[in-house]
Amino acid sequence: MIILEQVSKRFKRKPVLENVSLQIQPGEHIALVGSNGAGKTTLMRCLLGEYSCDGTISIGGLNPRHHRQKVLARIGFVPQLPPPLKMPVKQLIQFAAGVCNTAPKQIIDLTLQLGLDIQTLLHQPFVKLSGGQKQKLLIAIALGRNSDILIMDEPAANLDPKARQIFLELLQEKQEQAITLISSHRLDELAALVNRVLELDMGKVVIDEKVELKK
Numbered sequence: 001m002i003i004l005e006q007v008s009k010r011f012k013r014k015p016v017l018e019n020v021s022l023q024i025q026p027g028e029h030i031a032l033v034g035s036n037g038a039g040k041t042t043l044m045r046c047l048l049g050e051y052s053c054d055g056t057i058s059i060g061g062l063n064p065r066h067h068r069q070k071v072l073a074r075i076g077f078v079p080q081l082p083p084p085l086k087m088p089v090k091q092l093i094q095f096a097a098g099v100c101n102t103a104p105k106q107i108i109d110l111t112l113q114l115g116l117d118i119q120t121l122l123h124q125p126f127v128k129l130s131g132g133q134k135q136k137l138l139i140a141i142a143l144g145r146n147s148d149i150l151i152m153d154e155p156a157a158n159l160d161p162k163a164r165q166i167f168l169e170l171l172q173e174k175q176e177q178a179i180t181l182i183s184s185h186r187l188d189e190l191a192a193l194v195n196r197v198l199e200l201d202m203g204k205v206v207i208d209e210k211v212e213l214k215k
């Protein structure tokens, strides 16, 4: 379970999250929506323990700032902006598989399902891939590992329509038992995947509603 109590975050003097309190149970699949700058990414980064914040965050009883490694071991994460990694794709897959305690083949199989021509890219530096290619690889790494929490920050933003459809199907298979938190500007696209909608506006939760999964 994830619990946030009165979580606030400021950058310099600017408030970005204000008194966010939430409980998220296993099996909850949440669309995190809100306009540009509403605080979605900041909330995710606080959950990942990347940012300090006021208030308390507990992930399965652990504070993500104090137990970062243990918390990250449970989370499959896709960032909004891919990190500028210079290492070749093959090395990245091997490294990620080692860290995430999974097999490189599992990640490679997922890249293929997402339509990535991985064999031709193995020796290229990650940073030189296209935006969509990077996103496919990061999705494959996040879905290819054992995790009970998936945090995805606009994961489909750079995918072509076919890859987007496949991604949504893969996510549906993977997420049944997991907690899922996905930010997106396209709520319509997530309708078949989520059972709760959270909207942030200027750092505050303005909508928190359970919704029926659309079949």
Ligand SMILES: Nc1ncnc2c1ncn2[C@@H]1O[C@H](COP(=O)(O)OP(=O)(O)OP(=O)(O)O)[C@@H](O)[C@H]1O
Pocket: 011, 016, 034, 035, 036, 037, 038, 039, 040, 041, 042, 043, 080
């Ligand atoms: N590292 C940072 N330093 C200073 N300000 C930041 C930092 N990260 C985010 N902000 C500010 O915090 C606010 C919220 O940003 P955030 O990235 O969380 O929004 P978002 O809801 O994810 O937006 P988008 O839909 O555009 O991705 C913005 O005003 C942004 O300028």
